[in-house]
Amino acid sequence: MVQGLRQGLIGLIVMAGALLGLPAAASAAETGWAIEEHGLYRALPDVLLTDETGRARRLAAWSKETPLLVTFAYARCTGICSPLLRQLHATTDRLGGRGDRYRVVVVALDQADTPKLLQAFARSQGIRGPGWSFTTAAREDVARLEAAVGGWSRPLPDGQIDHPALVGAVREGVLVQTVAGADFQAPRLAVALAEAQGDFLPVYPAPESDMALRCFSFRLDGQGFGLDWGIALLLAPAGLAFGATALIFRPRRGP
């Protein structure tokens, strides 16, 4: 038994050594991925976007009218564009409010695209309904906007454009959330939308907010804290346990 254990342990150590070498090899091949934290809470370049109706609007003014989900695609794309747009369509359909409370703005990455062409591509993917805008912009503006959201695009030898799947949630010209990847789920996009619409995302409520019980009271100038009534609830379980133990073990008089 002990001999078997020893041999097993040696085997595990050898395997561990082999495996620890793998991450470096795997991660070396993966470079330049989009990062969701990139550029958060910064003003986006105020680029001029022209939609499929021919109307041209500045991004800052447009996002003051309504929160925007900005994403990037192009009509000849054989890669991530289709899954990204379909996921965006399915998820926003599920969450509701598209067109009423926010818009999805698709920016063409290919200068050969027109807004109509981009719209036709999207329709070929089954994307319909209100709240979509398919736009083009000057080459430099597209590059600046995409970089500000945390992405990039570069031409490939086969004529395709390499770019990450990105959705930027924009409120009043400011990037408030970025969702990277095409496989996001509804709650993730719902958080981005909530922030784009100016909803408060609860992290820790401000001390003056209406609350049933609070365990600590904080000074607004950041200089220390005090105990509040809620602390009694924190201490209650231990107090009750020790009290009940004393009661259960109380000395009993003999018969």
Add this chain to the structure above:
Amino acid sequence: MALSANPPSFPNPAGPQGQPQAVPAGAHPRLTLLWTAAAVVLFVAMLALGAAMRAVQGSVAPAIADRFYALMTLHGLGMAGAMFVGAMAVASYFMGRYIETSARASAIALGGTLLGVVILAFSTLVGGFGAGWYFLHPLPFSALGGWPLWTAYLFMAGMAVLGASWLLWTISILRGVAARYPLSRALGWHYITGKKGEEVPPLVLISTVALIAVFAALVAAVVIVVLFLTEGAQGKPNDPLMMKNLIFFFGHTLVNITMYFGVAVVYELMPEYFGRPWPANRVVAISWNTVLALVLLAYLHHLYMDFAQPPILQAIGQIASYTSALPAAVVSIYGGLMLVARAKARWTLTSSFLFLGLLGWCIGGIAAVTDSTIMANFRFHNTLWVPGHFHAYMLLGVCMMMLGAAYRVVADNARVAEARGVMISALYVLGGYGIVLMFYAGGADGIPRRFALYPAELGVGAFYAQLSLVFVVFLVLGVAGYLWEAGRHWFKAYARA
């Protein structure tokens, strides 16, 4: 009360004069067999959910990615709950050698547990509730479309049923201890003060510590449920910081207590396989009383990242984590190794699983204490290191202890000789350590935990998950062997008990 079919070579002293006696098998064998069967079935089901989660993370089963967080919620809560009731059931069974325990309370708790599990399974698997076992405020009621509101209420109802059942069971066992020992004796204070007195088996001492702490944890669970329901009814928000403190007070303490029940059974049974005594003494008493004094504060290390938590509590969290874990662990591991070293050992499925479980508890515990160090936590927080350490002390620690002890209950009551189970142990250990190693490697690589699908830049996380599935196969083979070995005698044991 049946006598053991596997006579101990060195039973712990049970009598008032500390004389070794013919040791009875344990209390309420039929109920214990039902408890352990329920725990083992739940363990296997939760294992399947865990494997499904790794399959999602490894992009092997992306079709169920939408269900990942519901599976995670049930897996975490179900596995912790199954091990808690399993370990407490075997501990109370063997405590029956020394104290009277209530069959009625145990039966009510078993019924409540089964009902609670059904409710939790419905809220997660059918309703899609996916707030995690920790259901941090305000997530259950703020799902943003993730799950319907009724699932949160159902989840709270399931928690309430479990909490009330387990609280009743805890009180009944504590009453059993109190009927035989005064508190000072049950906690071994006479060893500390040097006064002469009745021998107290370590099983009773450690279980008493665990029962007092679990009482506190379950009261915290009740408070949490009441606060959530009050908020749901009134709409007046609770303090998220207070809720998080309460939730981790409950969860962290419950998981620790589960391990203590497992270790208590190891203290009780291992002498019977290695021919040497493992009695309580001053060092054992001091270390486990230290646990009682500080384990209720150790949970604070879960709040290192909460900027609103006062810094003094963060410092207390680190100190309590070290002082509650290290003395008892060092004493138990040292005692266990001294017991086994050069001993005339009787290696069976039970003794192998108990000993390996003790090692797994130690290995996972070292990683846990490391993670409770603020400087290390700063790096490891919410990486795969965290599931690495808790799978080490659960899957390779308390699960092995519980499975080993449960097998002993079956073998004793079926009156059959215990199998050696070398292949079962080897497959379980190979699979288990492989799974844990993949988590640790992911943590060392900075791969975040709780990702259903890894984005491309974290593709190595998917690679580790795929490798995990290979080790899952070994673990499943080991567990299948265990089920065959224990299951084929279970009905005979139940009939003869």
